[in-house]
Amino acid sequence: MKELHIDMPMLQKKLVGKIYESWEEMTWQLITHVLRVFNAPMPQWSAEEAMHWQNMQILKAINGWTDADLKAWRTATVLSNQDVDMLTAQQIWLKDLDTILHQSVQFAFQPITENTENKRVLSQTLYKNPLPVIKVKAKSGTFQKWFAAYSDAENPFRDCTLYELGRIFTLYEQFRESGEETHFCELLAILYRPEKPRKDRQNDDSDDMRQPLESSVKKMRVRIAIVRDQIHPSVKKTIELHLTSAMSRFAELYASVFSKKKTAADKKGDFLDFVLELADYDPQKSDDLFKRSAHDMFELAERLIKRVKSEK
Numbered sequence: 001m002k003e004l005h006i007d008m009p010m011l012q013k014k015l016v017g018k019i020y021e022s023w024e025e026m027t028w029q030l031i032t033h034v035l036r037v038f039n040a041p042m043p044q045w046s047a048e049e050a051m052h053w054q055n056m057q058i059l060k061a062i063n064g065w066t067d068a069d070l071k072a073w074r075t076a077t078v079l080s081n082q083d084v085d086m087l088t089a090q091q092i093w094l095k096d097l098d099t100i101l102h103q104s105v106q107f108a109f110q111p112i113t114e115n116t117e118n119k120r121v122l123s124q125t126l127y128k129n130p131l132p133v134i135k136v137k138a139k140s141g142t143f144q145k146w147f148a149a150y151s152d153a154e155n156p157f158r159d160c161t162l163y164e165l166g167r168i169f170t171l172y173e174q175f176r177e178s179g180e181e182t183h184f185c186e187l188l189a190i191l192y193r194p195e196k197p198r199k200d201r202q203n204d205d206s207d208d209m210r211q212p213l214e215s216s217v218k219k220m221r222v223r224i225a226i227v228r229d230q231i232h233p234s235v236k237k238t239i240e241l242h243l244t245s246a247m248s249r250f251a252e253l254y255a256s257v258f259s260k261k262k263t264a265a266d267k268k269g270d271f272l273d274f275v276l277e278l279a280d281y282d283p284q285k286s287d288d289l290f291k292r293s294a295h296d297m298f299e300l301a302e303r304l305i306k307r308v309k310s311e312k
Helices: 028-039 047-063 067-080 086-108 162-178 181-191 198-202 217-230 233-253 269-278 283-290 294-311
Strands: 002-008 013-019 133-137 143-148 192-194
Touching: 002 067, 002 086, 013 047, 013 067, 013 086, 028 047, 028 233, 047 086, 067 086, 133 217, 162 181, 162 233, 162 283, 162 294, 181 192, 181 217, 181 233
Parallel strands: none
Antiparallel strands: 002 013, 133 143, 143 192
């Protein structure tokens, strides 16, 4: 993050702001606001007009600036360029504004290319979960903390078992294909869980603060309903950006596994096939593997694939 200072000596003022270089430097509230701006319905504007409006809203939000601040900046620029005509002075300000706008939103979007179909696409680099803890209200009226599996660029989904990660990937794929929010709510009910009792944490070697994933279908339905009713849609968008980033990063870390050719007929079978291969198609071994760390199992798969290739 860089400090941004715009001097306005003619008005004896200074605009102070920030230029963020990654999503992870921002609070979840700011991230949510930026995503809300990006997803806001647009009037019948051109692509350039819509992009300019988005950039302006993001610039003001992340710096706490108002329209009055921008007007003062424009006035100060005009007063500082009295040796030129008014139109030229206004153009000087617009050029400075465009420079600041570009620098301020660069972290949030991928470069527009033919691969993005010349459309604006969010930069999927929010590897660390900006909302590691959420509060939900129980039927009793008391609030309860739910914790997410830890994630960062080096350890996406660090605390997830292979079974848990398989469900996350599968549910996300179903959500992307169908648009059904139920799939995403179930995904969040798996990712976020109540904290373990302190006595259980003291006797556990794992850093995972969450209670084990429920085997009860009824309990899971209750948790899915809580996610659906209590987590705001804009907050879900923030978590979705993190999930997309973390899944992409996970695939990068284990490229040999994820680069294996998959048939389009059965995407849901990818994880099951992967586990069966690791377990030599022994159901008892499969059950044990599902309970292991996803990272450990994918690291094992990477080594097996490399060994097979070297033997060939």
